[in-house]
Amino acid sequence: MMESLRSKAKELLQSGDVTTIIGYAAGTKKGKTKPYFAYTPEECEKLIFTPACVNNLVIYLTRKFDFMKKGKVAIVAKGCDIKTINVLIQENQFKREDILILGVTCDGVVDKEVVYDGNTLSDDEKSIKCITCDVNTPTDFDHLFGEGVESNALEPMTGGIYDEVDRVRGLSQSEKWNYWMEHFDRCIKCYACKKVCPLCYCDVCITEKNRPQWIETSAHSRGNYAWNIKRAMDLSGRCTFCGECDRSCPAEIPLNVINQEMSKLNYEAFEGYRAGYQTEEIPPFVSFKEDDKEDFIR
Numbered sequence: 001m002m003e004s005l006r007s008k009a010k011e012l013l014q015s016g017d018v019t020t021i022i023g024y025a026a027g028t029k030k031g032k033t034k035p036y037f038a039y040t041p042e043e044c045e046k047l048i049f050t051p052a053c054v055n056n057l058v059i060y061l062t063r064k065f066d067f068m069k070k071g072k073v074a075i076v077a078k079g080c081d082i083k084t085i086n087v088l089i090q091e092n093q094f095k096r097e098d099i100l101i102l103g104v105t106c107d108g109v110v111d112k113e114v115v116y117d118g119n120t121l122s123d124d125e126k127s128i129k130c131i132t133c134d135v136n137t138p139t140d141f142d143h144l145f146g147e148g149v150e151s152n153a154l155e156p157m158t159g160g161i162y163d164e165v166d167r168v169r170g171l172s173q174s175e176k177w178n179y180w181m182e183h184f185d186r187c188i189k190c191y192a193c194k195k196v197c198p199l200c201y202c203d204v205c206i207t208e209k210n211r212p213q214w215i216e217t218s219a220h221s222r223g224n225y226a227w228n229i230k231r232a233m234d235l236s237g238r239c240t241f242c243g244e245c246d247r248s249c250p251a252e253i254p255l256n257v258i259n260q261e262m263s264k265l266n267y268e269a270f271e272g273y274r275a276g277y278q279t280e281e282i283p284p285f286v287s288f289k290e291d292d293k294e295d296f297i298r
């Protein structure tokens with residue numbers, strides 16, 4: 001897979017079809033990888049793809065970075081990363097023809113505490129998002145690398161993280177409150193969760209506004225709660241479960257659980273809507289029906 005990926009990347013840069021290849025290279029520590037940017041055919045020699053390639057590189061396609069301003073880019077993307085691309089296209093952040101997708105088939109990437117040792121990953125070593133993955137073989141790409149991988153996913157919104165979502169749903173109101181407050185209390189307001197999310201791309205974030213100040217800056221219960229609920233609401237109907245926010249949180253707040261609770265609610269309320277599986281459909285929170293039964297919408 002890696003040789004054909006490198007060779008296609010070189011060809012794309014040589015022909016001038018793209019200005020940049022966004023991909024992965026070996027990290028400084030054994031078993032780790034890092035985002036990597038190739039601008040010349042020679043630089044493509046360092047491109048790799050292994051189960052240690054955890055990052056969702058789609059963040060580099062957003063206006064947080066300026067790669068897209070330099071011309072067309074090609075991006076190495078797993079099936080789950082392509083779901084994030086689809087949401088950004090849906091939200092008019094760029095057009096499909098502005099990028100080339102170098103899709104890679106994928107049987108799972110390592111969980112945050114696991115160091116890849118070159119062997120096939122067991123389910124316990126995989127990121128929890130991989131347990132319910134149904135895009136192991138990407139559905140949209142310009143070039144595909146790797147052997148086809150069958151999905152082991154059950155019905156949508158079941159198994160893996162959804163077991164915990166369902167368990168928390170089953171708690172009483174006060175137990176639920178305590179569950180989330182105990183977690184949110186650990187938040188240190190580092191905002192790694194928003195920095196790493198490809199779908200958190202506002203030029204000015206509400207956390208930076210102080211007139212009025214919606215989110216208190218100090219890390220205490222009230223502000224932590226406001227921030228975490230606000231973040232989850234902003235991503236509702238948009239989060240593609242790339243897992244980057246959860247992976248980056250130094251306080252180990254179960255952000256995957258709150259994000260996937262919101263995803264499941266959207267799935268149940270909006271006829272099986274799942275973010276990232278389509279580019280044409282209008283997302284639930286930016287559309288309405290004239291015959292909506294709720295009067296307030298008119």
Ligand code: SF4
Nearest residue numbers: 079080106108130133
């Ligand atoms: S969710 Fe699917 S595509 Fe994404 S890393 Fe896991 S197995 Fe690979």
Ligand code: SF4
Nearest residue numbers: 187188190191193249
């Ligand atoms: S990454 Fe975690 S600790 Fe940092 S702001 Fe987000 S929820 Fe809070």
Ligand code: SF4
Nearest residue numbers: 197239240242243245
């Ligand atoms: S909210 Fe988290 S899991 Fe969802 S798209 Fe953003 S970084 Fe990925």
